[in-house]
Amino acid sequence: MGLFDPFVKSDPSVVGIDIGSHAVKVVEISRRGGRPEVVNYGVGPLPPDAIVDGEVMDSEVVVECINDLLHDRGIRARNVASAVSGRSVIVKRITMESMTDDEAAEAIYWEAEQHVPYGIDEVTLDFEVLGPAEDEKMEVLLVAAKRETVEMHTAMLRDAGLVPYVVDVDSFAVQNAFEANYESEEGEQILLLNVGASVTNVNLLCDGAPLLTRDLSVAGNAFVDEVQRTLAVDREQALGLVASDDEADRNRVAPVLETVGQDLLLGVERSLSYLKGSAGSAEVSRAILSGGGALLGGLQPYLSTHLGIPVDVANPLRQLACDASLFGEGESERVGASLMVAVGLALR
Ligand SMILES: Nc1ncnc2c1ncn2[C@@H]1O[C@H](COP(=O)(O)OP(=O)(O)OP(=O)(O)O)[C@@H](O)[C@H]1O
Numbered sequence: 001m002g003l004f005d006p007f008v009k010s011d012p013s014v015v016g017i018d019i020g021s022h023a024v025k026v027v028e029i030s031r032r033g034g035r036p037e038v039v040n041y042g043v044g045p046l047p048p049d050a051i052v053d054g055e056v057m058d059s060e061v062v063v064e065c066i067n068d069l070l071h072d073r074g075i076r077a078r079n080v081a082s083a084v085s086g087r088s089v090i091v092k093r094i095t096m097e098s099m100t101d102d103e104a105a106e107a108i109y110w111e112a113e114q115h116v117p118y119g120i121d122e123v124t125l126d127f128e129v130l131g132p133a134e135d136e137k138m139e140v141l142l143v144a145a146k147r148e149t150v151e152m153h154t155a156m157l158r159d160a161g162l163v164p165y166v167v168d169v170d171s172f173a174v175q176n177a178f179e180a181n182y183e184s185e186e187g188e189q190i191l192l193l194n195v196g197a198s199v200t201n202v203n204l205l206c207d208g209a210p211l212l213t214r215d216l217s218v219a220g221n222a223f224v225d226e227v228q229r230t231l232a233v234d235r236e237q238a239l240g241l242v243a244s245d246d247e248a249d250r251n252r253v254a255p256v257l258e259t260v261g262q263d264l265l266l267g268v269e270r271s272l273s274y275l276k277g278s279a280g281s282a283e284v285s286r287a288i289l290s291g292g293g294a295l296l297g298g299l300q301p302y303l304s305t306h307l308g309i310p311v312d313v314a315n316p317l318r319q320l321a322c323d324a325s326l327f328g329e330g331e332s333e334r335v336g337a338s339l340m341v342a343v344g345l346a347l348r
């Protein structure tokens with residue numbers, strides 16, 4: 001969403017760094033030789049109170065987690081692409097009078113005032129012209145983030161000794177990773193669901209642009225909390241249970257999946273219904289599930305059954321060259337979904 005520090009050009013690598021409330025995920029992509037290649041990755045857990053509702057509560061803990069993770073994984077590259085999320089980020093498809101990009105760059109401030117609940121001098125703005133709309137107008141994707149949030153975010157990365165040269169938004173990074181790995185047909189509507197710990201990013205994609213983006217507050221934590229409550233286990237045990245491949249464990253958590261899955265489904269359907277009836281809205285053809293929550297036992301078949309469309313767990317590494325020693329047998333499929341945002345960022 002903007003350039004902050006000059007890119008260290010001598011370094012052909014970019015580290016995509018996804019700072020989530022559950023864990024920091026990093027993916028290093030090198031462009032040595034032109035073609036992007038995944039050369040390293042890592043996941044570093046965060047304590048539950050370091051980031052709450054997308055807001056960094058304890059930046060020292062986060063900086064330490066990032067430093068440890070990069071050190072442990074032997075990642076030396078310093079150019080990082082990262083993302084902000086949460087309430088301080090607003091993404092909206094708007095229509096405005098047709099004009100040139102230069103004119104739009106000025107007019108966007110006036111437009112944004114009607115769509116952004118913060119003072120216009122408090123936000124950083126970005127936009128993309130999507131194409132013509134009816135009545136001499138054009139469709140524009142407006143992105144606004146609270147300046148304070150972006151500044152705190154980049155300061156934290158600099159404290160970790162990094163060079164933050166791109167700050168993006170989670171749902172766009174998911175889209176970027178999707179586009180690098182999957183084909184879609186013209187006019188096809190694809191639902192991207194990125195299920196994290198505290199947030200599920202919903203992005204309905206059509207012809208390379210979001211028809212709709214929404215953040216839902218039902219995500220992995222809701223499942224873990226409910227498992228903890230109904231099965232009277234502690235948090236560690238609950239985290240193990242929702243990730244378990246064991247048949248008996250799966251049966252134990254299945255009822256929780258029904259209740260919390262229903263909440264998630266409702267949120268998704270409500271988001272989609274907002275578009276129903278609007279001109280040109282076709283049917284959603286399939287969904288791609290990413291984020292650590294994509295791996296929650298039974299979620300993928302549950303959503304597929306209830307949405308009535310194919311739902312696939314994302315593998316953002318499927319079309320990318322990878323260092324052969326990086327992933328063991330089946331590992332990229334196993335962790336891939338949780339690296340979706342980090343991959344999308346590193347490809348910037
Ligand atoms: N292998 C797994 N199986 C099942 N669930 C998993 C697995 N790995 C992670 N999870 C769940 O996924 C969630 C974490 O996903 P992710 O790492 O995408 O979240 P995050 O990006 O840190 O959070 P957020 O973006 O919401 O702040 C947790 O609720 C965790 O329980």
Ligand SMILES: [Mg+2]
Nearest residue numbers: 020021196197
């Ligand atoms: Mg996340």
